[in-house]
Amino acid sequence: MRELSSEAGASDRNAQTRHRRRGRDDMAVPSAEFRSYYGRQILKSPVWNWMIAAYLFSGGLSAGSAMLAAGADLTGRTELRRVSRIGALVSLLASMYFLVGDLGRPERFHHMLRVAKPSSPMSMGTWILTSYGPGAGLAGVAELMPARVRRTWVGRLLGWAARPAGLEAAAVAPGLASYTAVLLSQTAVPAWNEAHPYLPFVFTGSAAASGGGLGMLLAPAGESGPARRMAVAGAALEVAASRTMERRLGLVAEAYQTGRPHRLRQASEWLTVAGAVGAVVGRRRPALVASGAALLAGSALQRFGVFEAGVASTKDPKYVVVPQRERLAERAAGQ
Template sequence: MSRSLGRVAAGDTGREQRSPGEEDFRSYYGRRVLKEPVWEWLVPAYLFAGGLSAACAELAAGADLTRRPRLRKAARLGALGGLATSMYFLIADLGRPERFHHMLRVAKPSSPMSVGTWILVAYGPGVGVAAAAELLPARLRRRWPGKLIGALARPAGLASAAVAPGVASYTAVLLSHTAVPAWNEARDRLPFVFTGSAAAAGGGFGMVCTPVDEAEPARKLAAVGAVTELVTSRQLDERLGVVSEAYRTGKAHRLRQWSEYLTAGGALGSLLAGRSRAAAVTSGLALLAGSALQRFGIFEAGVQSTKDPKYVVVPQRRRVDRGEQA
């Protein structure tokens, strides 16, 4: 954008439009530079469900190796349920189910969408086999098909757990590779927020669905994930320059503030729940709600950041001033 076109009238006075605290911000008559995303609530719901599934897969693998059958069963079923729910939201947002199939025609390493699609393809079958082993009736487990599924359950679960970190974080990479300022400027931090949020949700799910005598790994995962989410989420409010305003104001701020309250409360509860089943369930639900609100808050911040041209223009000018390639 040239400097002559960058000048905007404040009313009809011909003066440049400036806001307090901004460094030499100018836009063309205050008009938007970007169109806001056309995505609806299905997308943040998809982000949450996919992260929950990935964390449950990790939790299930750990429970399997440490011989915690009830936690293993709950986590395996949670991984399958989260995956199925996320795929439903994704396909519903695409509008036509065959569009997901069409993405399998090519593998494009430079495209986060293509890489993410293949990550889901590698992740899904193992989750399905591990969950099927938990759902088989006892009489079928002694027959040939049931024995085969039972034998494949552990390697399938471990294989899915190996891919799960990619499932939890690729959506953050997908968002940050768009032109939306609040997502693009947070590209170095967003994967950590998403991964921590997913771990908190998975731990919370394990706390809700598992008796307290087997839920210790879930409580630990929840605490670590919650701390990671809280620390890295706060960086979005403080270290993105002018773009941080999109996270600190409006609906995005309210959603993320409630997310912070619930996540912090759930993390504290996971450490203090002890043998109390009621405290564990309450803390787990708080962690799940906090993780969901985090995704919706980040989504809302991205939408809002496209409505004000300063979130596009100011970072671009700073990159030019530093000699960076736009």
């Protein structure tokens, strides 16, 4: 019995020794890096092409121009009002062209008007665009009328209706500027979905900067004051929201900070800041034209950079799996 007891004690001591040794070995082993199954991507990349990025930009430009046109109309700046209304109309037509071109068939836009679903960003965006279009279109057409048409009863009627139509478009314009960000963030694309608290501010600031930039580019220098102030405010919001987004996204921020998306958004930030500085210090016409062009280019590159980042994030499975694991771990720790 003593021999069996001594053998059992020795076995227990050996087991404890192996357990302690295994614990030290486990502590020495580094944590495993994430790897997917044969490196295959988990999500399918978006089927959208560059036309959607162009739609994002042109829609935001139209919204920013409509807001600036309403302010110019209320303050008596006729030339700034004219170029902004025409800019809102032209960019609206461009956005519709890009949207329908991506949809493939024009009747698909009509089909989306058969229902109104508040929980669907696509449905709400369709109705926002439909509500915005008539006002912006009527105000823009009123500015394009020849002088001889203005003297007719049709011209006088359009001229009378242009102000309420422009104000209605300006009221809907913030929704038009930001709904595309909500639409992107409701997809499964990691770089868009994780950025849902920040993208609406990035897009709204970009829309205001581009609208102000267009006013600086086309309006006389004497009437460009509201356009310059709007451009500076929009640029500040866009750059601040973009920097905050990159700092708080964690792992998914790599999709914005590497490769082609990083180059596009870095160029966007440089152009936007340069345009804002020009809007503050510039007073002569050439400086305002250069600053306005820089703001327009920066806004366009911002939209293309965000679009490219979303596509890139679907090709690397770590952007899908790692954030999911982190959320599960946080939920388990909270419970």
